[in-house]
Amino acid sequence: MIKLSDIEKVYRTDKIETLALKDINIHVQKGDLLSVMGPSGCGKSTLLNIMGLLDDPSRGTVEIEGHSVQKFKDKKMASFRNHKIGFVFQSFHLINDLSVVDNVEIPLLYRRMSGSERRKRALAALEKVGLSARTKHFPSQLSGGQRQRVAIARAIVGEPEIILADEPTGNLDSNMGQEIIDILFNLNKNDHTTIVMVTHDEHIADQTGHIIRLFDGSQVN
DSSP states (O other): OEEEEEEEEEEEOSSOEEEEEEEEEEEEOTTOEEEEEOSTTSSHHHHHHHHTTSSOOSEEEEEETTEEGGGSOHHHHHHHHHHHEEEEETTOOOOTTSOHHHHHHGGGGGSSOOHHHHHHHHHHHHHHTTOGGGTTOOGGGSOHHHHHHHHHHHHHTTOOSEEEEESTTTTSOHHHHHHHHHHHHHHHHHHOOEEEEEOSOHHHHTTSSEEEEEETTEEOO
16 A cells, blocks of 8 residues: 655755655555654654655655556646545644534545535544534634544545544543544544554554654664
């Protein structure tokens, strides 16, 4: 499903060169559930951004479902990402001026789809995360756990085969965090969605099928 080969990422300014990732080789199979761990600043989010086609590596190749995506033009890359990958972030990234259901519909705006079909899919995604009663609320009216459920609904509304989650429980207490993890794990088990999750929590990581550990931009396992 995801293949990273000899990945290196260097950030350059006029005076400083920072090596964020080096010699990364990862194969993620369809239906895998894995976590990425390591200390702050070790390259976890950079790795997830490269997997999610939000950033390009400085060296190496990225393949999604056997496609060498670095050969894609910008428009094809955006469409491919929209259909294949859903994102969940630590800070939710919801639009406060939009209702819950309108936030969930956002990824579908980039597809040729009627308004009624978008709404139908958004409501179905919200039902899947247990928020059918909150569709007309606004993010400011929700708890942190509820906002993260909305973010997950937005990530799955387009029925992606891959979900990339960057510290999805980082802003939540342990009980709410476990509820979010249960939702992600059920998506993996029931819908066979491939999930790669960055986490600092060893307890959560131990529940996944595999752990990738990073230190100073390198794999250590």
